[in-house]
Amino acid sequence: MRVLVTGALGFIGSALVPALEAAGHAVRGLGRGAGSLADWRQADLTRPVTLAGVCADCDAVIHLAGIAHTRASGADHGAVTVAGTRALLAEARAAGVGRFLFVSSIKAECARDAYADSRRAAEALVREAGLPSCAIVRPALVYGPGMRGNLERLLRLADHPWSLPIPRGLARRSLVHRDDLVRVLVALASRPAATATYTVTDGMPYTAREVYDAMRAGLARPAGRLALPAGLVTALARFGDGVTRWTGRSCPWDTRALAPLLESCVSADDGVWKALGMAPRHTLTQAVADMAEALRVGGGAL
């Protein structure tokens, strides 16, 4: 197949493209800047005119592009994820694309914020698009070499002689290794009969403390014994919310800042693995060494 991959240069896209090629597919990449793929389209989802013809001659689209790892307004998520997906779907329809995979997020099922709202809205557009075959993939938080955002920050914090007293308990998160997610995407791309909404996790929900401890173990750092009481963190977040309200300036420890510790987002749904006859191959603890190496090589010692 010829497969268009949006967000091809991103954290997930940069692993998906070679995996699709290894599976025998021709890949067309899409991003806002210049790309190194022979078949590359420079386009911006927020400017539909730049999308004209991007799906021509493609059998499938894997739509990864979106705002991830950074805080953005509802308007920005709406422009990129909702309006951008609508414009891409119109292109896919016009080009007669047979298979469309939308990479949404597990947050569509457990969060109420601008990111999750835009994911749910875009999912609805995909379901209603009238394309021959669509599927929605909801990855849990993705880890692996080159990961960004909260997990990258936590890995840097974990590589220190002294352990942080991160509370035990509190929220739990599902995670998935990038390579396992990529295996699922490659398999789903060529299974037009698979048209459901698929949550993808490694099957092991983790608390932030468990993630932190797994990172320290993988980095050969001694395990920490101290842990703040969970109630103290919740109280601090509420106090921070008050400071944010009174001062009008975002307090560094309000509910939003501490959300990774406070908000659960877990799924025990292993339906996609069963449907594909596959199983996750990675766990966080095994993957930490590669993740740390990528950070060291990619700039900035831990």
Ligand SMILES: NC(=O)c1ccc[n+]([C@@H]2O[C@H](COP(=O)([O-])OP(=O)(O)OC[C@H]3O[C@@H](n4cnc5c(N)ncnc54)[C@H](OP(=O)(O)O)[C@@H]3O)[C@@H](O)[C@H]2O)c1
């Ligand atoms: N990483 C995770 O933990 C995770 C978990 C669940 C779901 N997801 C979803 O999976 C997708 C990929 O995530 P990722 O981690 O690979 O993110 P990433 O590294 O930030 O990559 C996102 C890509 O989206 C592209 N993009 C952003 N705005 C665009 C626009 N206006 N027009 C065209 N392209 C645009 C960017 O391309 P350029 O900058 O090259 O233009 C970038 O390559 C996202 O939709 C994300 O929400 C990620």
